[in-house]
Amino acid sequence: SSELTQDPAVSVALGQTVRITCQGDSLTTYSATWYQQKPGQAPVVVIFGKKSRPAGIPDRFSGSSLGNTASLTITGAQAEDEADYYCGSRVSSGNRPWVFGGGTKLTVL
Amino acid sequence: QVQLQQSGPGLVKPSQTLSVTCAISGDSVSSNSVTWNWIRQSPSRGLEWLGRTYYRSKWYRDYALSLESRITINPDTSKNQFSLQLSSVTPEDTAVYFCARLTGEVAAYYFDFWGQGTLVTVSS
Numbered sequence: 001s002s003e004l005t006q007d008p009a010v011s012v013a014l015g016q017t018v019r020i021t022c023q024g025d026s027l028t029t030y031s032a033t034w035y036q037q038k039p040g041q042a043p044v045v046v047i048f049g050k051k052s053r054p055a056g057i058p059d060r061f062s063g064s065s066l067g068n069t070a071s072l073t074i075t076g077a078q079a080e081d082e083a084d085y086y087c088g089s090r091v092s093s094g095n096r097p098w099v100f101g102g103g104t105k106l107t108v109l
Numbered sequence: 110q111v112q113l114q115q116s117g118p119g120l121v122k123p124s125q126t127l128s129v130t131c132a133i134s135g136d137s138v139s140s141n142s143v144t145w146n147w148i149r150q151s152p153s154r155g156l157e158w159l160g161r162t163y164y165r166s167k168w169y170r171d172y173a174l175s176l177e178s179r180i181t182i183n184p185d186t187s188k189n190q191f192s193l194q195l196s197s198v199t200p201e202d203t204a205v206y207f208c209a210r211l212t213g214e215v216a217a218y219y220f221d222f223w224g225q226g227t228l229v230t231v232s233s
Contacts (some may be wrong), residue, residue: 042223042225048221088156100158
């Protein structure tokens with residue numbers, strides 16, 4: 001079971017804004033990272049360090065955090081943004097030091 | 110640009126040992142600023158961190174507690190790669206296995222480069 005909780009599925013109309021959230025106690029101490037994964041591919045970082053974007057990631061992707069909740073916002077969603085999104089974080093204790101959320105499947109309508 | 114290229118068999122029999130290798134280009138397995146990790150993904154377990162190896166004046170290895178008795182991760186400096194071995198596998202170990210580099214700074218680490226993934230099926 002994940003120590004980070006995500007909604008299983010979210011949908012957004014083309015060009016609209018969508019927010020994907022991730023909840024977990026570890027997020028009060030450690031930054032969330034957001035990964036995008038398309039079918040048959042490895043995850044790709046879209047947001048790290050709460051709100052930083054790697055080179056090559058469009059600026060329509062943004063991150064924020066408040067308390068135990070991290071959010072990924074896509075402003076003006078495009079068809080190519082349809083994917084699974086996972087949050088990940090360090091944890092202080094438990095079976096393993098790195099955990100991921102269960103993923104949110106984003107559908108762009 | 111860092112690239113991670115995985116290799117290994119896609120089918121393993123129950124009770125045998127699963128082995129996957131990750132060849133690194135664009136970085137060194139002996140780098141003292143990153144760690145080299147194995148992560149697996151399955152429909153039932155999602156993304157699951159398995160373990161890591163890294164060099165900080167000497168070699169270190171950390172494993173998920175639930176797998177400690179079965180898992181080994183080894184660096185190979187001569188080939189600039191690292192490997193995963195998981196012994197006594199069962200069908201529950203069927204998953205896509207990824208290698209990944211962890212980078213970042215305190216409280217903001219992340220897996221920035223991933224291998225392409227290796228689907229390993231445990232079946233007789």
